[in-house]
Amino acid sequence: MRNNRAMAVVPHRIAVLALDHVVGLDLGTPSQVFGTARTGERTPLYAVEVCTVGGRPVRSTAGFQVLPEHGLELTEAADTVIVPGIHDGPPMVDGTVDPEVAAVLRAAHDRGARIMSICTGAFVLAAAGLLDGRRATTHWAYADRFRRLHPGVDLDPDVLFIDSGGVLTAAGVAAGLDLCLHVIRTDHGSAVANGSARRCVVPPWRDGGQAQYIEHPVPRSTETGTAATREWARQRLHEPVALRDLAAHARMSVRTFTRHFRSETGLSPTQWLLQQRTDHARLLLETTELTVDQIARHAGFGTTAALRQHFHHRLGVSPTTYRRTFHRTP
Template structure:
């Protein structure tokens, strides 16, 4: 009997090929040092029919929608027609029914990029937070006003329903799921096998098309690199700006243009990630984790983790140390 977590990837006409390949690549790379695999990933289409891809070739699947009836996780790959998902009747009723049935029986539902349009059309995102490619956010809001769309994040985790931003953000989402299911060690191994970063800071705001900065401006990257080496110290904005020879005002503006968030929010994100890593990989007391990650006290760490992750450090450690 195959005890692996069963993943069904739904491909519709005009499926985005990168989105389609991402779950297969990431989840198949999620295995331990003994090459034991944790997931089985298969692709399905309506009626098991061939579908055209956005790359102008035809995909011939091995499975129909019945695959979703037995999957532990269902992933909707992005479709290039995006906002036309409702306008021209492209989405077949049996697709919506299959998605609703999978969600009703407790399958984890996910989308990559414009796959969020499909989940929303099935009513699975109503009243929830979600994201999609930033370029389609206006159309999404117009079609689905009952969804709390956040176009600034790389992915959104609502527990049983998860959505990601455009294309590459599907990698971030799938690694996040592996990390949730099996801990950071397995997720980091999968990332290493795929030669991608285990996680990326910031949101998709940093990828939105913006005017070219003044030539006099330089990148804030050196300051960010220095900050990552000194997260346990006080990181004054003036000190960071001085590292790249900018005024505080210019530094703050360029920082937001490059990362999509303010310096203060970015620092908190990095400190939370440092704390998560220490909680998952060491037995350090919470107060020491707090000091090494730059929060100073256990109380401050607990406040930040509760605000950003919804759990206390001790609960987080128990959860992620026990699943590896």
């Protein structure tokens, strides 16, 4: 936010709450990604610090200890509190969490702070009671355990992250990058988020969910791959492309093509194509002055009503609302 008198940027305060057995990459992701978000004058937009219970050292899963500079009191003034993933401990074993940790998380949420988790950090939020009745995600490999420990949470292990308002959860490991970039994008727009992505050498957003990363049998021959057909379809998003057209390009039967496609992407051809069209529409809404009706045609939806329907289903907002949030006039 900005001070109207001096127009000085006041960095958004982020507290990263590290518990014992913290995942090393998850711990470093917030400071790395948010640390790259800056104004055009190169002023930092976020201030990221790490805390632990009692300010004590905690073990990481990467073979090093974390020596924090703060205790849990850091969360009391934070605008956002992030819980990185863990690979052991009560939240993962029996679904419980240190009462002191649960108390500070609930207090932060109650006063309006944004609460986020990366990977299995969702187990901590769930144990603190912050995910009851909410849609959330975590690493796909721990989905069954999560459901067993927290049946009251609407778990979706097929997505990269979920923003349910004041509480946000990311899927496994690198999905924390996607969630942090999403937050920057929401707070400051596409230009800032894209700049952060470039500095971190990662894409501004990734296609698909984590379903595409779930272990699948490896195809026996690379000749049966669908990558070339996917690229062919991306170049024709403005055209009506049917499943039979995709299969014909790949020189496969519809049934064989669908099987290989799902094995490689985790999505059906129809789901994937709708996703590509929606992402293309997002890009056009962000970067052009085309009308929504024109964008619907350019992205291959045909009608504005169809664009609105799929856009709202995937992103939860209308194209007009999305443009109002993310379009930046040079």
